[in-house]
Amino acid sequence: MFGNLTAFDSDLFDPLELMRREFGQLLDDRSGPRGIRSVIAGSYPAINVGASPEQIDVYVFAAGLEAKSIDVSVQKNLLTVSGERKLEPDSEAHYYRRERRGGAFHRVITLPEDVDPDRVTASYRDGVLRITVARHEAVQPKRIEVK
């Protein structure tokens, strides 16, 4: 899921990549249609979506959240994840870098049409929220035996 993804994005945190992206936007070399709910690259939290024959797995890389504060809902094939990360700066300290993002987030992900919204599980571990949505059996590849 991670290594074969050069077609999507290389390094989101790489300053050169970010600069290239910004120039690209300035020059409008990617003027094709974009998802109406798409967010700026590098937004918190980053999301990966993987598909396997039985299920769709959504990985939300949301470090430092409380499991209680995460809201996950599925409506047909629309998955909504929202939550809030409270990042309170230490007012006594002097900051050299503040790169981490906090605050409320809300992401909507369109899943494939064949998911079953009644079979969803979500767990939060090591700062990653994993949401698994089962797919209807009809679309799972069937092995046809040759006699």
Next chain:
Amino acid sequence: MNEKRDIKAQDHRAIQEPAGQQPYLRPAADIYEDSGGITVEADLPGVSRERLNIEVDGNNLTIDGTIGVEMPDGMEALHAEIGSTHLRRSFTLSNELEADKISAELKDGVLRLYLPKREELQPRKIEVTTG
């Protein structure tokens, strides 16, 4: 120690890609200083304690972690904003920090490192008197 870790990681299904072919991602970090020392807070989502390696070599502090999420067999990516499982970031320490006393805490994918200053170098408040 590194080698031992790698062998362990291979047993785990989550690491499917051969190491060394992926780019390193640079985790976001906050760095701040108070009178006692410097705190580094870095976001390492998906990195467990066993997959995190923090090393001080001379003046260099390196944070090295591997994302270990479980993936079902035959998974294909539909969308990916994280394109690598390797996270790494280095910092150069300054002399007044005590490398032996660095403490680390990892919770919900957030690493907090505390780098205390040497006691004799902690600031003393100097009273300014008038008169």
